[in-house]
Amino acid sequence: MLALAETRFSFVGDEYIYAEISREMSVSTSFKALAVTRELHARTIPGIIDICPANASYLIRYNPDIVSPYDLLDYLKEIDLTKSRPEALNLTSRIVEIPTWYNDPTTREYAQRFKNRNESPHFSDFELVMKSRGFMDEQAFIDDHASTPYLLTMVGFILGTxxxxxxxxxxxxxxxxxKYKSPRTETPRQAIGMGGAFTVVYPVASSGSYQLIGITPVPVYHPEQRLAEFKDSMFLARPGDIWVHRPIGETEYYSIFTQVENGIYRYRTKNFDFSPExxxxxxxxxxxxxxxxF
Incomplete structure (x- = not known):
């Protein structure tokens, strides 16, 4: 049965309302955050400046000169209540395939370089994740990670993550x-990391503290917007997407990388209507x- 928590609202300064659906991460809380924020986008309420869904909450920025914070709060509560019914959480989404070179030499090199910042410096990042997940065999871990579909609950921290x-x-x-005890000062672009229960693709070279398990040849941030999937946005990710990781090797990695460089790569996607219930x-x-x- 789909369990939906009661949302707690708080004013944050003079321009924000924070809605906490739950203090614990779950699929149901993410679906509710997505449903509410999509409804808010659809209604284009005067005075709302920004709408930010997160893993188990959402944040609304508003202009108090246009909309009363108390009127807006009542409005948010009404919308939130309508999205507390399981049948109200259905959303149009898409599946996106992320080709993934697991345990590749580049992320192994970075793991080795920053091993003294990690919790277990005797293991590579990949080995640490594998053992933390209870796997003794590399291929068994790869098969498990690649066979799991992942719900995109939010986008942010580093733009496009x-x-x-x-x-x-x-x-x-x-x-x-x-995670790392002290963050790496460098992470390669498009590296794939795991921390907590989450998997992320680093959109650009940056610092980072998630354990590195692989790398993808396809961008998730593409400011040139030459690839078809980036026609309307520089970012691939949309909250509510379902991403799946497909294992590839060195030869296919560089083949796809070349297609991306030439502007001819097409992501494998599928649109569908998702019913959380x-x-x-x-x-x-x-x-x-x-x-x-698919």
Whole structure:
């Protein structure tokens, strides 16, 4: 059964209202945050400046000279209440494939360079994640990670960073991958990391504290906008997307990299209507149906 928490609202300064759906991360809270913020975008309410969904909450920035904060709060509560019914959480989404070279030499090199900042310097980042997840075999871990679909619960921190939360986990099965004790000062562009329960793709070269498990040849941030999927935005990620990682090797990595450089690469995608209620009831059978033909 899909459980929906009661939202707590708080004024933050003179221009923000913060809505906390839950203090714990779950798929249901993410669906509610996505449903509410999409409804707010659709209504184009005068005075609202920005709408930011997060993993288990959302933040609204408004102009108090245009809309009363108390009137806006009442309005938000009304919308939030309508999105507390499971059938109100349905959303149009898309599946996006992310080709992934797991345990590649570039991220292994970065892990080695910054190993003294990590919790277990005797292991590479990949080995630490693998063992934290209970795997002794590299291929078994890769198969598990690549067979899991990930819900994009939010975009941010570094511009364009998509936070991928695993679907199909039992309520008591959320894992917690340790982060670096002190962040790396460098992370390669398009490296793939894991921290807590999340997988992320680093959109640009930057600092970072997530354990590096691989790299992708495809951009998630593309300011040139030469690739078709970036026609309307410099960012690939949209909250509510489902991303899946497909294992590739060195040869395919450089083949795709060349296609990207030449502006001819096309992402493998599929649009679909996602029902959180059906997902909660059917679990893997629903996901298998969603992935059919992809």
């Amino acid at each position: 998509a936070w991928e939360f695993p679907l199909l986990l039992p309520s008591d099965g959320v894992f917690d991958i340790p 059906q997902y909660a009831q059917e679990g893997k059978a629903y996901i298998d149906s969603m992935m059919k033909g």
